[in-house]
Amino acid sequence: MSLIIDHIDISFDTVQALRQVDFEVQDGELFGLIGPDGAGKSTLFRIMASLLVPDAGRCLMHGHDVVKDYREVRKIIGYMPGRFSLYMDLSVEENLAFYARVFGTTVEENYDLIRDVYEQIAPFKKRLAGKLSGGMKQKLALSCALIHRPEILILDEPTTGVDAVSRREFWDMLKKIQKEGITIVVSTPYMDEAEMCDRVALIQKGRLLEITDPSVPSRSDGTALFSLRSHKGVYAYLEKVRNLEACMHAWLFGDQLHVTLQSERDADHVKSIIDGWGDSSLEWEKIIPSIEDRFMGLIEQNNI
Amino acid sequence: MEVREHIIEVKDMVKKYGSFTANDHLSFHVERGEIFGFLGANGAGKTTAMRILCGLSYPTSGEIRVAGHDVYRERERIKRKIGYMSQKFSLYEDLTVSENIHLYAGIYGLGRKQIVVREEQLLERLGLAHVRNRLIREIPLGWKQKLAFSVAIFHQPAIVFLDEPTGGVDPITRRQFWEMIHDATEEGITVFVTTHYMDEAEYCDRVSIMVDGRIDALDTPAALKQQYESVNMNEVFLKLARS
């Protein structure tokens, strides 16, 4: 087991940032932590990086306790904090060389590992890190976190504030790094990125709501999810749908409405009501919940 | 389709920083009451354009009118007719909810009585009446963002500019936020919004996508998806930015 988070509690002043968070990550897994700002993701990462001591519970990184064996932990992890931890007044190559030396290695020694990432920014290696675009900073920070060939890579919101193209490229790089046998734990507020992970933990307000494999449809709790589309736009129908008796909740979802019904048995009835609205372009179909749907369901269910 | 008034009119807008062209002959318009999505990769020139439209910086050249006013000569009038909210800065963390509302309303010259009445309505609608005397930094991010938006449209501006308003917010709050945006348009407010969440692009009436200082695509989400043979806006965006 690469990583064991064992019933961790932590509070700051009066705020409980994490409560009874408990999960494990397999060797070589790409594990995602999904949740909004303030959910406690960064706190959890800092515990994994041996920078915070939990009030209760244990955290083991490859068997090393982050409190007792923090020196060992610091040797085997690569950490990319939420803010880009680069020296803005040093150039790209100087940043990389510095972090290599800090970990007692050289850029050449592990160049194979970072080649794919680094070559995208190598043309700008003389440029100061402060002058790089968000996407390039992110790639440099990843190179720096990888330079000592860590066993576990922990990335705290590496794609926040980065555009969709750079995000996609970043995830492609993570997939390649995973193939090198490095375990990766990564957090993100973007639900669509969950699909790129082997497993994801959904976290909200310091609590772990669920751990799932994004590729496996979720267990049914009896409710059923439907989508509603219309050429005329769906916003106009939002109130109407919410007023239906069978509707548990309904939310905008891209160009559709996602409607949760209490039971699939209500589907036909609802369909007949919708047909009566006189919009021939309305499409009503049953769908498989995405991670985002599940997360929203969990938030509603736990009423948090 | 009815022809609507152009609340923002941009013709050949150019903004250069030295030899770097941040905005390369942008031409577009925004109709009164629509939700206009302004998308683009980091560094494509969105922020630059938005700053010009808000009257915060001058363009190098071009003809630009916002809410009927010229951006060169009537910046102060423009500022009075617009609202602005960004994820990075919206409310003063060390002031209370109520103090923030009064501060912003005061800046826009609203009368005291008017402020008190509208503050009441606003807090009622948001369900935040019970935290009116709490400091902003003590309330959850989701509430903060909703409040920031309400404050930005408190003086009933013609246009509200939203710069990545939903960054880091949970999926339900994000949707509630967009419902608030829709409600605002029903009151006649035009919404000009940037976002990195591509599903949010679908909530816009029209979407423009900037690549390298130019607008490469501008249409309704449905038309864009058809044109680029994509199932969602994310694909449209990726296809455009990678070409």
Next chain:
Amino acid sequence: MKRFFGFVKKEFQHIFRDKRTLLILFGLPIVMIILFGFVVSTEIRDVKVGIWDRSMDQASIRATQKIFSSGYFVPAGYIDHEEEIGELFRSGKARVVVVFEEGFERNLLREDRAAINLIADASDANTAQLSLTYLQGVLMTYFQSMNQDVEVPWSVNMKSRMFYNEEMKGVYMFIPGLMALILVLISALMTSVTIAREKEFGTMELLLASPLKPREIILGKVTPYVLLSFVNAMTIVLLGFLVFDVPVRGSLWLLMLICMLYITLALSLGVLISTNVKTQQMAMFISLLGLMLPSILLSGFIFPIENMPKVLQWFSAIMPPRWFIVIVKNIMLKGTGFAFIWKETLILLGMTIFFILAAVKRFKIRLN
């Protein structure tokens, strides 16, 4: 060791790339010294001199003419009473008064000796001291030239008196004082700011999560500033010597050693400050308010410690610059050896050890 040198190299890169840092590091000492140079000038010009000539004979009149033809002095008029001296000084009409004794020429001719009293307004101690030296010079030259034709040389007894600040404190004080101030400023302020910067930009988080030990981080951050501060200390000594003729009468090696001790102390103070702050702004604020102001006000640099209220005197005893100034003054101006300064040195050493221990203890290996 490679790790450490990597760190030091990076630190130098930060310093040499930031114009503000460079300006403070190298511009500040020079600017300060030049600034003080203007205030505490060594050149005098047009100093107003009043004359109380109690004999009004040929010799005293000639001597008076000599004074005003020298180019340094301008006449502020004649007076006839002792009380008028104070009046001249208070109204600012004169800075120096020259008093010829009664029967000046007669005494010279008959007894070959006569007396001149030089009285200066020493509220501006430096100008007063310089004016007197110049005056003495002018008069000496004049009387010596008269002596060439005489068999028995005349001797003119010149007595100087200072009004208002009879002990002449603070004249040569400014070089040791400046050293104390600049070294605290550069060492403590710059290190606290540079460590706070790592915290503010989030890079400290990565350093902590790396295998670097706290002492490696601290030493890596501090080493460049030790070197630069030392260069600065020597620059001040050199500038003091070249521009203001402030001598180093004692051992230069001892002076350097003491400087190193004081720099170490200031650096550990800087690290200690940085452990208590989160932002550069806060570090700067604390360093300026907590270190620089007391260094100026309570160290005896500007205001004599004996004149302070008792409570402030106690405070001044815990100010490192106070002891440093005493030591440096002794070495530079009096030329004393270690035997006379071991007590102050011991105090500085004790303080240094205390601050180092406190800084290391407070420097956290984690964030909470």
